[in-house]
Structures are given as C-alpha cells and as structure tokens.
Amino acid sequence: MNGRPVGTWLLVLAGIVVVATVAGAIVVMGSPAEQRRMRIDERRVDDLRRIEAAVRLYHGDADALPGTLDVLAARPGVALDAADPETGSSYGYRKAGGDAFELCATFATDTAARKPGEHWQEPRWAHGAGRHCFTFRIEEPKD
Numbered sequence: 001m002n003g004r005p006v007g008t009w010l011l012v013l014a015g016i017v018v019v020a021t022v023a024g025a026i027v028v029m030g031s032p033a034e035q036r037r038m039r040i041d042e043r044r045v046d047d048l049r050r051i052e053a054a055v056r057l058y059h060g061d062a063d064a065l066p067g068t069l070d071v072l073a074a075r076p077g078v079a080l081d082a083a084d085p086e087t088g089s090s091y092g093y094r095k096a097g098g099d100a101f102e103l104c105a106t107f108a109t110d111t112a113a114r115k116p117g118e119h120w121q122e123p124r125w126a127h128g129a130g131r132h133c134f135t136f137r138i139e140e141p142k143d
Contacts, residue, residue, distance in 0.1 A: 099138035
C-alpha cells in the first residue's frame with residue numbers, strides 16, 4: 001500500500017461525490033439566481049392572471065372595460081398587485097378596441113427556454129424574456 005489509511009480515501013471519495021451532486025443539481029435545476037428569476041416571473045404571471053379576472057368582473061358589472069388599473073384597484077373588496085414585484089413599476093394595461101384589452105409585463109426569463117419537465121403555467125401565458133403583452137377579449141355569453 002502507499003501508506004494512506006482507508007479513511008482518507010473514503011473522505012476524498014465522499015468529497016468528490018458531494019461536489020458532483022451539487023454540480024449535477026445546478027445543471028438540472030439551474031442556478032439559484034435563475035430559480036429566483038423564474039419564481040419572480042411566475043409571480044408576474046399570477047398577478048396578471050388576477051388582473052385579467054378583475055377586468056372581466058368589472059366588465060360584467062359595468063358593461064365596459066376599466067380605464068386604468070387604478071380604477072380596478074379602487075373597487076371595494078379588490079386587492080390587486082398591479083406593480084412588478086421586483087421593480088415596483090406598474091404592469092401595463094390598455095384597452096385594445098371594442099371589448100379587447102392588453103396586459104403587459106417585463107419578464108426575466110423565456111418560457112420557451114425552460115428545460116423538459118420544468119413547471120410552467122398554461123401555454124396562453126408563455127412569454128419571452130423582456131416586455132411581453134397578452135391580449136384578451138371579453139366574449140359575449142352564449143345563449
């Protein structure tokens with residue numbers, strides 16, 4: 001033998017296994033910074049989803065689209081996160097003609113670049129990195 005005790009070799013082997021496991025986890029899951037960006041983007045989509053629902057409720061009550069997000073937020077019983085959780089800037093909202101409207105946000109990640117098996121919301125909320133707008137239409141109820 002070379003004079004090194006078996007315990008030393010086991011310790012070296014355990015260290016290699018730990019480093020390989022951490023490296024593998026980062027490759028599979030992404031870096032902690034990337035995970036944070038993805039979570040914040042998921043929060044942005046959740047906020048936009050709630051805003052969309054509030055616009056639809058407002059339209060059902062008033063038979064018109066609200067002029068601004070402030071009009072929605074001022075309604076009794078409505079608690080909206082109308083600002084980006086990271087920057088604090090207001091999400092974009094505009095009437096897009098007739099009963100259509102747009103909601104916009106600036107995203108840090110691209111959902112198309114997600115790895116297989118990563119969680120993501122339904123396809124209608126897919127977005128690229130950067131500013132992205134989603135268009136919605138209020139559909140008339142069918143009799």
